[in-house]
Amino acid sequence: MTTNTSTRSIFGTANRLDFGASAPKAFRALIAFDAAARDGLDPALVELLQIRSSHLNHCAYCLHMHTNDARKAGESEDRLHMVAVWREARHFFSEREQAALALTDALTLVADAGVPDDVYAEAATLFDERELAQVIALICTINTWNRVALSTAKVAGTDER
Template sequence: MTNRLNFAKTAPKAFKALIGFDAAARAGLDPALVELVQIRASQLNRCAYCLHMHTSDARKAGESEERLHMVAVWREATSFFSAQEQAALALTEAVTLISAAGVPDDVYARAAGQFDEAELGQLLALIFAINTWNRIAITTAKVPGTDERVAR
């Protein structure tokens, strides 16, 4: 499969705005947490392009292979993830799959118990950003392992 459209070139203002939003969303969050959230959303959305990018970035940042393999089954592998990471992954799943059940109060409360209000806002922005990136990559048929550093 080849790319259908080069979003960066065809919608440069929107692309640039999203780059800025993505950078702002990450600010102040633990880089390891950022990658875990992006990996989980990309798994749920079946975005091979973003999943390849974020697992590669996580490895380069020192993330262990063990934890990377456990992200998809984090609920069954809680010993691999901190309480804060688990809360972030649960919130990521709820927001990513929002049409299934909304964002349940208990999931939101769990995250609110692990992050202060500003961090929670950043986490939500990060989840919104990766879901947008996933939709762009899937819709435009981005090929995993190609031009990832150029695109973002």
């Protein structure tokens, strides 16, 4: 049997570019957008939403980073384990966290069904307009980071901050 060593699986480690070095202006802009999106949000909520989006996008690199960041910030192991199944484990999350997680699901998977009115309305009742805009911006940034990490084949557990 002959194996073609140039063929890699989607989870392979083919040589890929360093996004930050190759597109420094875009990288700095994304860092600035990320920082602006977090402004005024509860750090625990930020990590939960980043973890959830990373689950949905199958981004091991970001999932590893944000679960570690959440632990460092004092997040419990129980809650971290329940993020992937938050709908079935609602008692682990506040009403605001549940609304933000539902919005994260909808916006991350926006091509599937858009952002349903009921999901948006629930979030809008629990967050003021500024907070809701910040949550939406945060979800957009983590989805972008996930796509950068996946397209450049970032490896979980490397390049830790």
